[in-house]
Amino acid sequence: MQRYELVAGASAKFWEIDRDGVTVTVRFGRIGAAGQAQVKTFDSDAAAEAHRAKLVGEKTKKGYLPIASMTLTPPQPTAAPQPAAPAEPAEVRDEDVLVLPDSWRVVAWPRRDRGPAPISPLPLGRELELLSRGSEQLKLRLRNETTEPDVREAGLAYLGARLAGTDGQDDPFGAAALITALGMSIPYREHEVLEPVADDWVARLGYGFAAAATAELAGLALGGTSGAGRDEVGVVRIGTGGHHGYYLPHWFVIAVRLRTLIADATAKDRDAAETALANYREGWLAEHRAVTSFLLPDRLDWVRADCAGTSTHFLVARLLGGAAHTVDQVRAVEDAGRLAEADRTLPLLATLMIGVGPAIAPVLNDWLNWSAQGTEAIKRTLAALSLVPTDEAFGLLLRHVDRRYTHAALMEAAARFPRRALRLLAGSTDRAVAALLRVHVLSNPDMAQRALATLPPVAAGRVRAILDGAAAVVLAPPEALPPVLRDPPWARTRVPVPPVVVTGPVARPEAAMAWRPGERDAFLAHRVEVTDPSGGKQTWARLAAAEFDGPGSGWRELGIMVHGPDEVTRPRLAGWTPRTTWQLEAAAPALAARYELDVLPALLHLAREGSWDILPTLMPYASGDVALIVADWYSRLKSVRALAAAWLTRHPAVAARTLVPAAVGKAGAARRRAEQALRLIAASGHRDAVATAAATHGQKTVDAVSALIDADPLDALPAKMPVVPGWLDPGLLPPVPLTGGDGALPPDAVRNLCTVFALSTIAEPYAGVAQVLDACEPGPLAGFWWEAFERWQQMGLPPSEGWVLQALGPTGDDETVRRLGPLIRVWPGDGGHTRAVAGLDVLAAIGTDVALMHLNGIAQKVKFKGLRERAQERIADVARGLDLSPDQLADRLVPDFGLDADGSLLLDFGPRRFTVGFDEQLKPYVVDGSGQRRAALPKPGVKDDPDLAPAAAKRFADLKKDVRTVAGDQIRRLEDAMVTRRGWTAREFRDLFVAHPLVVHLVRRLVWGVYDGKGGLVGSLRVAEDRTFADADDEPYDLPDDAWVGVAHPLDLDAAAATWAEVLADYEILQPFPQLGRSTYALTDDEAAAAHLVRWIDRTLPTGRLLGLERRGWRRGAPQDGGVQGWFEREVDDALTVIVDLEPGIVVGEPTMFAEQRIADVWLKRPGDSWWVSPGRGAPFGSLDRVTASELLRDLTEVVQ
Structure with a gap:
């Protein structure tokens, strides 16, 4: 297909023609649009060729210009002619050609050595217009004391000559001085107003003058004293007080326009520009030389020399990036001038793609690995990589498959290169890639079927499984569908019914x-x-x-x-x-x-x-x-x-x-x-x-x-119905079977399914959701929405489709929770606090034991305070509904994970069996048939049952994942219960702890205290292997039904602690946290009477060590001015809080900004106490019981000393 384009004024059209034997195909339309196609068939090849030649002649007469071959590879040395290779099939050949989209090609900076570029004429006279309108300001800047004398003289002379129309208008240095002075008068986003200046220069004095004036611009900049106003700056030379800022200078648009004109100029005009620019090579600044290479990128020797230079300025990097034609040159420019910091605008990327060709792929990948970049730069770079027609480029995209926005780029690349995508996707074992493969195969079933014979056996097996699975899906008949999916109300014409208005009723205040x-x-x-x-x-x-x-x-x-x-x-x-x-x-x-x-x-x-x-x-x-x-x-x-x-x-x-x-x-x-x-x-x-x-x-x-x-x-439908996005294509999502075995939802019903949930929120569900939940199989429905959720993530989490996340609430299951929970924990760190809070609502809506377990885990421990507080609110809501406190609810939220009543689990491999047990940290292990303990479960072997063994292995993997989620929290909760003196009734102790198949593994390793109504210890016990109770003498212990039970603190046990330590040592019982061997401390008499602990005041310690208090249940204070958290705090009862005041404090988001902290005060805050230092502030530390005081002193002693 040969392409021609016409760009003139507001018109931008394309016309393409191709002849295949006796058939001539023409496609035409606006640039950027799909256009229309016409096909004609002739009696002979000669007739078809004559018709093609006639049409081409007509179009060229109208001003259409041919577009060069889009293979866009760098120029190669001339080689001896080779015999023609056999023609490849078009389908294969096209996947090795770099084709830039129209939207990229029209913004690329043209290169004369890559073919002509269409030029839109611009109006003449812009330079004189700008100089006339701003002449007084220009004179002020040129006469400013910072303007160098020769610059002032040249600029004023050129201005006077241009305004008067007299001699002296041919000095490129004077022209450059005036354009530089104009910089302060033109807003950054309006620099395009200068673009026609290049046309003025060329029209008045030719390409040589225009090129020289543009080169001179690179050596000038605005300068002045710090804080100088708009009219208080002058024009100075680069290197003698002036410099170009981080952003592109205002005159860059002139350079781009002149480059465009030169690319389309006659050989004579192009040579005139080259002659002028050659004068700015030897002995001139790197900025001057970079402009010469930018304007004439076909002077490969100039480009090669400049890219090998050592300038580190941003402007030089951007100019040379637009001239480079090899990947080595791009890397040299990037190393010296940090091209990656140029924010990679679309024109620069498109120019690099044309100049360097497919070899640019590794550089694009390096830029993706650069951390300090904006979202739009990431998207553009991924889009560029998706255009490169090589296995290397597609493989580099696959490396970023788990990164946001990569999915869209991979889908674009797969659409451009379907055979390559099939081969590389099918060859991957990554789960995320498997999802992409499924979408790709189902989008191109015929191509995938034809390609099976060319794929390696394993890859072919993956593709065949997808094709066979899709073919095996039986669609449900219309009569089997729930009404809301069969005949949705939004598909019917709605006749508005006027509301009934009753006059007279008045609300009575109460x-x-x-x-x-x-x-x-x-x-x-x-x-x-x-x-x-x-x-x-x-x-x-x-x-x-x-x-x-x-x-x-x-x-x-x-x-x-x-x-x-x-x-x-x-x-x-x-x-x-x-x-x-x-x-x-x-x-x-x-x-x-x-x-x-x-x-x-x-x-x-x-x-x-x-x-x-x-x-x-x-x-x-x-x-x-x-x-x-x-x-x-x-x-x-x-x-x-x-x-x-x-x-x-x-x-x-x-x-x-x-x-x-x-x-x-x-x-x-x-x-x-x-x-x-x-x-x-x-x-x-x-x-x-x-x-x-x-x-x-x-x-x-x-x-x-x-x-x-x-x-x-x-x-009850909104006035404006939600639109289901195109990326939720029913044919590419997992099937959703109906519960009655009548088949899966057909495509139209799947679209209606998406609309039902687009109308719904967790707080306010649409009525159609209940019909869907009743009609569809729960497991596949959960899988469908998780797949939709993953596609939402891959599309960049568009807020307008946030209902996809909400849909996980009514449809999700425990597997949904296991996948969603870790995401909720990290979203706030990626600017997704609102999304994370919505995720909490999803967990609460799912409502299973595993879901509430994850919700409670976030409420107890997550590094983002705002998210933790919202999770605590959700847990409190659930607790209120059950008439429980949050702690009481947490006691009941530990799932049993399907363990047997004795706390074990049998894994059946067929000929082999393994029993699961748990150590003191609740890490699971297995015991084989010979009684040997193994830390890991063996992999299924050839002699194992092909069905039982893989299922058992997955069961153990899921168990490890689930228990890992709760183990740390359960251990911490039991230690906190010991420290805070929390206890349970004897019945709660038996039901929630002793009888629980998982928690009992911790219960057996602790010594439990039995307390009277005043909190005094009246006995102690441990839980034996058979779940009976025993005392320190290993005699049976009869626990009264009205007893109060808690984790015994060593200060409660006193001398009995040593006896208990011997008992546990005899049974080789390891404890989950320090209990019997716990260090204890006591306040001195003076400290007990005081409201401040002076032993730590004025102590200085590393900030990192101080942060260790957070692992002990302390939290940083609320951020104050400048985001500084000036204290640590820990509530020690309902009315008292221990405060550790710090100087200079910890900065939110950058805790180690200050390497050390001085402890300014340690005091006991009462409700209503002022934070300002004042007489009588704080309660005496003797208000604390001895266990609480000991734990406070233990925390501070072990962290501070």
Whole structure:
């Protein structure tokens, strides 16, 4: 196919022609579009050739220019003619040709030695226009004291001559001085305005002048004192005070345009440019020489010499990158000038592809391995690599298969080179590549079938399995499909029904408190920082007057209202509108618990001002005013929708009485919000509350509300339907079989399946989801959506298709959890906090033991505080639903992983069997039939059962993966329980620990204490192999049903600790963490009486060692100014927190910025204590029990000393 193009003005068209024997094919259209095709057949080859020649002649007369062969390889030495090789099939031959897309080729900087380039004419006169418009500013800059005398003289002379039209307009140095001075007048994104200047120069004085002026530009720059304004800079020479910045100079567009003109110029004009540029080679700056090579990239000797130079400037690298024609030259430029830092614009990449050809592939790969680069640069580089027609380039893409955006590039490469892609994809054993192979084979089944005979046996087997699997899929008939997939409501014409409006109903304001058990006490426990004025000259009354009545910002208002006496605070409640939200998260619950309905107006003010984090505090308020706010937030704020739904379903009667009048009122936002909230309330089991509220307003209201609630939920569709992206091609995703064995979903039904979930969220599922879950096999459905999720990741995680992640919630299984959990943990580090929080919702929605286990693991330990807090909120939500505390829920979240009741697992290989056991760290091992213990399970052999052995091996691999997820958390939780004195009833101990097939392996290795109601130790025991209890004398221990059991601390055991140590040593029992051999410490009498531990104050230690506190349950303080975390903290009971103040503090995101930290203070903070150093700050350390004090001293001693 021979290609011609016409680019003139706003027109950019292509025309292609090809003759195959007696058939002539023509394709034409706009550049960048697919175009149209016409095919004609003639009686003979001669007639076809005559017709082809006639059409070509017509097009060339109209100005169409032939496009050079797109093999785009570097020039090669002339070789002796070789005999013609047999013609390869077109399918194979095309895959060895580099073809740049039109969008790349039209922006590439042309090269004369790669064929002519179409040129769009530009208007003349731009230079004079710019000089006339900016003449006064140009004179100021040229007369600036920093402008060198010869530059000033040349520039002013050229300006005067150009404006007057007199002699003196032919000095290239003067022209360059003026264009340089224009730099400050042209915004960075508007440099294109200078492009026609090149045409002006060529038209007025020829190619020699234009080339010389452009070369002179490389030696000049704007300069001035630091902070100089627009008119306070001058023009200086490079190397004598001036330099080019990191960004391309404004005149670069002139160089690009002149290069384009030279590439299309006559030989005479091209020679004139060369003659002029030759004068800037010897003895001139690297910038000058680089311009000469850029303008004449066909002067291979210039390019070769310049690329071998040593300049490290960005501009030189960019210019020479546009001239290079070998990969060695590109590498030389990159090593010297950091070409990779040029952000790899599309013009540069396209130019390199044309100049260097397929050999550029390794350089592109190196750039992908460079860490400091932006997303767009990565995408462009991957796209460039996908264009290279070599096995090497495709293999390099495969190396990056797990990297974001690579999937799209691989699919592009596979579409361009289908045979190569099939061969290389089928030869890989990578799981991610296997998914790509499946997509490729199913996209090209005929080609794949033909290629089977050419592939190696193993690769051919992989391709054949995909083809056979696709052929074996039986599609379900329409009558077997669920209604929402067979006849979806969005495919039918919808006739809008006007809403029924009932005038008259009015909402009655009401408000009451509806506390849940223990909720008010939890709210009261919140404290905020405020300076306690008692005991000094200041009083609460004076402090309140200064804060509320004075001109201040009100930052202490919340603290005063939380902690001040009633006689000071209650008179101020009426009409109080808080001016600050500082500490609101802590203050609001305390205010609600203390003042209840009296403070509601202030809380409503904060809510109406946009303080959405007030919503948890509004939970106990059964108020109509709150209902209106919550209904609004539920309808439009995704971030608080779950909490808003919780309020609406907690107070259904109040909400319904408030919202029914709005739901039958005039059309508008208020009605839509009320309708949405009432549907939620009714669907959550509170339909009677809605009906009762409607009945108070008459039958017409009852009928209208009933119609609202009874409307087919499938018809609740948005005004704008979501669009299923093209990369979710039904034919390329795994089949989804129906539960009845009627076959798999056909393509149209799969598209509808995607739409169902695109309409749905976890918080607000579309009604069609239930039909899908009932109709489809759960395992394959989970696999389908995981494949869709992986494709979403590979496409760069587009936010508009984030519903694909949400779809994992209702469809996912334990395998989904195992794959998703690790991703959630790392997403925040890649700027994906919001996505990670959505992943937490997915885990909660899946809801299996394994899912909740992963959710709890994230809540307990993940390095991103924001994600950890959101996970803790999700766990707390689940716990509240079960009337448990988060710790009690965590006790119940440890899966048994299918272990036998005795804590073991039998793995059957057929002739061989292995029993699984666990060591003190819960690492699994196996014991073979001879009783020999093995750390790893042997691989299945030829004598093993071909079905049983692989299944058993996979079972053990999954078990190791799952147990690894919980082992560390379980050990840490038991150690924390010992430190914090947490315990369990005897029944909980037996059910949750002793009877648990996994946890019992830890339970047996610890000594357990039995405590009385006051926390005193009354006995100790261990759990024997048969799960009976024994004391330190190895006698049976009778555990009373009313006993309280906990992990015994050595300080509790006292002398019995040594006896227990001998018992465990006799049984060769290793402990999962230091218990009996744990070092213990005690406060001195002075330390017990003080609020500060002076033994560590002013100690300096490496920051890295101090960070070890995090592994012991401490956390860094909240970031302050500059992102500095100035302290470590650890809560030691419900009311006290140990604080370790640091100087200079730890910088968020770069913890080792300061190599050392000085401990400024160690003190015990009470609720309400000010962070500012003040008399009376802190509680005495004697407030701590001896175990807590010992553990505190142990942490600091082992880390600090």
